[in-house]
Amino acid sequence: MTELAKQRFAKFRQNRLAWFSFLILTIVFLLSLTSPWLVNDKPLFLKYNGKFYCPALFHYPQSEFYGSYATEPDYKELVKNAEDVFAIFPPIPWSPVKSELAKSGAPPYAPSAEHLLGTDAHGRDVLSRLIHGFRICMSFSILLSLFGTFLGIVIGGVQGYFGGKTDIIFQRLIEIWAALPFLYVVILLGSIYGQGFWLLAAIMAAFSWIGLSYYMRAEFYKTRNMQFVKAATVLGLSHKRIFFKEILPNALTPVITLFPFSLIGGIAGLTSLDFLGFGLQPPTPSWGDLLSQGLANLYAPWIAVCTIAALFATLMLAAFIGEGIRDAFDPKRGDRFE
Numbered sequence: 001m002t003e004l005a006k007q008r009f010a011k012f013r014q015n016r017l018a019w020f021s022f023l024i025l026t027i028v029f030l031l032s033l034t035s036p037w038l039v040n041d042k043p044l045f046l047k048y049n050g051k052f053y054c055p056a057l058f059h060y061p062q063s064e065f066y067g068s069y070a071t072e073p074d075y076k077e078l079v080k081n082a083e084d085v086f087a088i089f090p091p092i093p094w095s096p097v098k099s100e101l102a103k104s105g106a107p108p109y110a111p112s113a114e115h116l117l118g119t120d121a122h123g124r125d126v127l128s129r130l131i132h133g134f135r136i137c138m139s140f141s142i143l144l145s146l147f148g149t150f151l152g153i154v155i156g157g158v159q160g161y162f163g164g165k166t167d168i169i170f171q172r173l174i175e176i177w178a179a180l181p182f183l184y185v186v187i188l189l190g191s192i193y194g195q196g197f198w199l200l201a202a203i204m205a206a207f208s209w210i211g212l213s214y215y216m217r218a219e220f221y222k223t224r225n226m227q228f229v230k231a232a233t234v235l236g237l238s239h240k241r242i243f244f245k246e247i248l249p250n251a252l253t254p255v256i257t258l259f260p261f262s263l264i265g266g267i268a269g270l271t272s273l274d275f276l277g278f279g280l281q282p283p284t285p286s287w288g289d290l291l292s293q294g295l296a297n298l299y300a301p302w303i304a305v306c307t308i309a310a311l312f313a314t315l316m317l318a319a320f321i322g323e324g325i326r327d328a329f330d331p332k333r334g335d336r337f338e
Contacts (some may be wrong), residue, residue: 011328018324021317032135039131041095043075043087056090094125096132096285108293108300118302121293124283126303130310132285137314140201141266147205148262149255152212153248159213160220161243167217178210186278195281204269212258219251226250253329260322264315271311287311 013019037044037056046053053060055075062073065082079087094100094115100123103109107123117126155174159167186203193199223229224247232246273279274288282289287307294304 008328012324015324015327018320018327021320022324025314025317025321028134029138032131032138035131035135038090039092039094039096039128040090041076041093041098042072043079043089045088046075047086048078048082049084092125092128092131094128096124096128097283099123100125108297108303110300111302117306118300120290120303121297121300122283126290126306129285129290130287130306133287133290134310134314136197136280136285137267137270137287140197140270141263143201144204144208144266144269145259145262147201148208149212149259151205151209153216153255155209156213156216157220157243157248157251160217161224161239161247163221174210174213178207180207182207183278186273190278195279197280200270200273200279204266208262208265212254212262215254215258216251219254220247223247223250257322257326257329260318260325264318264322267311267314267318 040056042055044054044056046055048065053064055072059072062069062071065073065078067073075087075089076093079085099107100109100115100119101107107119108121109115109119109123111118115125115127117130120126120129155170159170182203186200189199189203229242229246232242237246270279271286271288271291274286275291276288277292279288280286287310290303290307291311294300294307297303
């Protein structure tokens with residue numbers, strides 16, 4: 001790490017609100033990655049008739065315990081009805097996709113000791129779906145931000161570095177591409193190829209780089225006229241070396257400062273598409289789906305309130321991180337080209 005990078009990191013840490021927001025969001029996201037095992041209805045450990053199993057990590061057919069089917073058994077029913085059985089369930093023993101319909105009445109069920117945040121309209125645990133939905137939202141948004149950042153750097157950098165006809169041609173093509181109606185593209189491709197995680201990520205990444213490319217174009221235009229770049233050109237360094245080694249490191253301020261806000265845009269974009277029904281297919285855990293159910297079931301306010309609170313907290317933490325990074329990379333300090 002260079003001295004300049006150390007100074008910027010130290011300044012970011014001095015902003016306690018941004019630093020603690022970064023720690024909280026990072027820790028919660030890392031914990032959410034364990035949700036397939038720690039937030040599920042499959043036991044972490046199971047002993048049945050003297051044999052040991054680990055259903056949270058491995059698939060066992062129903063015929064292994066009872067019956068003759070190859071599908072996975074209902075482990076809660078197995079523990080409840082079978083003899084000589086011992087199981088350790090996860091801290092939150094509810095699957096995000098299985099419905100709980102054993103209670104009297106019709107779902108959604110209100111919060112209780114079993115379901116701390118209640119259930120949705122299909123009897124699925126809201127807390128479990130919130131945690132799994134957070135993992136999917138964050139993973140989707142990080143992946144989208146990385147793809148969009150890469151495309152924005154390359155395309156905007158090429159425009160600013162070469163300029164002239166290259167810049168004019170790229171700029172006209174970008175204007176045409178930006179004029180395409182994003183929602184119509186999602187609906188069209190989704191109806192042809194289906195609504196999936198990777199298809200949505202590819203479509204949104206194809207549009208998310210446009211804003212960053214404008215910043216990178218301006219940064220490359222400005223930096224290429226600096227004395228150290230002219231000296232590198234006179235020395236006969238290759239275009240690749242000048243682009244990646246000389247100009248790019250000094251043009252990364254927009255990339256780093258905009259990344260948290262790109263993360264916010266990814267989360268909000270996926271949630272909006274899921275809310276409208278053009279996002280991930282049910283029964284995939286989704287905050288947008290929970291918001292849609294909350295709107296359709298106003299007599300069950302816990303669905304919408306819990307989802308809005310989780311969405312607000314996530315976006316707020318990401319915004320605090322972005323503000324802290326922007327302050328740490330403040331170009332008014334005059335140290336960008338040391």
